[in-house]
Amino acid sequence: MTRVALVSGGTRGIGAAISEALKAAGYSVAANYAGNDERALAFKEETGIPVFKWDVSSYDACVAGIAKVEAELGPIDVLVNNAGITRDSMFHKMSPGQWNEVINTNLTGLFNMTHPVWSGMRDRSFGRIINISSINGQKGQMGQANYSAAKAGDIGFTKALAQEGAAKNITVNAICPGYIGTEMVLAVPEKVLNERILPLIPVGRLGQPEEIARCVVFLASDDAGFITGSTLSANGGQYFA
Template identity: 75%
Template sequence: MARVALVTGGSRAIGAAISKALKENGFTVAASYAGNDEAAQRFKSETGIPVFKWDVGDYDACSAGVKQVESEAGPVDVLVNNAGITRDGFFHKMSREQWSAVMRTNLDSLFNMTRPVIEGMRTRGWGRVIVISSINGQKGQAGQVNYSAAKAGDIGFVKALAQENASKGITVNAICPGYIGTEMVQAIDPEILKSKIIPQIPVGRLGQPEEIARAVVFLAGEDGGFITGSTLAINGGQYMT
C-alpha cells in the first residue's frame, strides 16, 4: 500500500512541486491550503491531488483537518510542513500583528500539524517529518526579523524532535531553500534580481521548485532512513554552513 503524504501549503509554488513529485514517486498525497480557493481547485483538477482547506496556525483546525485526511486517505506517514508567509518590515516599525501572524503560520504550525500525527507514526514504527525552513533562518535577513526568527525556530524543532523519535523509525529533517523561482520571487523587479540578488548566488541563477521537491522525495523514502536531525541547504552556494 502506498504511503500517505500530507503537504501543507501544498497547492502552490514550492508546495505544489513537492506534492506533484511525491505523487509521481508513488505516494498517496493530500495538500492543504489556507485561502486561495481558485488556485487550489485548479491544482486539484490538473493533478488529481485532493486539497483540504484550513489554517495551519489554528491547532483545532489542524487536528480536524488531519482527521479528515486520514479518514479519506489513511494514516499520515509523511508530513511536509511547508506552509509559510511573510510580513516584512524593519523591526523598529514592526507591528505585533506582523510578528504574530508569521509566528503562527511559520512556527506554531509545526506543533499544530505534527502533534496530531506523531503518535500514529510512533505506534506504526515509521514516519517522516520534513520541515521547509529557509536560508534566512540560518543567516538572518534585514527586514525579516519575524520570518528569520520563526525559520530558525523550525531548525531547533527539527533537531529536538529527531532525537525524541529516532528509535521509533521516524526521521525529522529540515530543508532550507535559498532564492527559488516561484511567482513571488519572479515578481521582483527584474533589474533587482539581476543586479542585487543573483550576484549573491555562486551558481548564478535562481533555484527551481522541483529541486526542493526532489530533496523532499529522497528524505521521505526508504533511502533517507539514516538521515535525521539534519538541515539541508539548497541555495546555490549563497550561504554555506
C-alpha cells in the same frame, strides 16, 4: 501498501512541486491550503491531488483537517511542513500583529501539524517529518526579524524532535531553500533581481521548485532512514552552514 503524504501549503509554489513529486514517486498525496480556493481547485483539476482547506496557525483546525485527510486516504506516513507567510518590515516599524502572524504560521504551525500525527507514527514505528525552513533562518535577513526567527525555530524544532523520533523509526529533517523561482520571487523587479539577488548566488541562477521537491522525495524515502536531525541547504552556494 501505498504511503500517505500530507503537504501543508501544498497547492502553490514549492509546495505544489512537492505534492506533484511525491505523487509521481508513488505516494498518496493530500495538499493542504489556507485561502486561495481558485488556485487550489485548479491544482486539484490539473493534478488529481485532493486538496484540504485549513489554517495551520490553528491547532484545532489542524486536528480536524488531519482527521479528514486520514479518514479519506489513511494514516499519514509523511508530513511536509511547507506552509509559510511573510509580513516583512524593518523592526522599528514591525507591529505585534506582523510578528505574531508569521510566528503562528511559520513556527507554531509546525507544532500544530506535527503533534496530531506524531502518536500514530510512533504506534506504527514509521514516519517522515520534513520541515521547509529557509536560508534566512540560517543567516538572518534585514526586514525579516519575524520570518528569520520563525525559520530558525523550525531548525531547532527539527533537531529536538529528531532525537525523540529516532528510536521509533521516525526521521525529522529540515530543508533550507535559497532563492527559488516561485511567483513571489519572480515578482521582484528585474533590475533588483539581476543586480542585487543573482550576484549573491554562486551558481548564477534561481533554484527551481522541482529541485526542492527532489530533496523532499529523497528524505521521505526508505533510503534516507539513517538521516535525521539534519538541515539540507539548497541555495546554489549562497550560504554555507
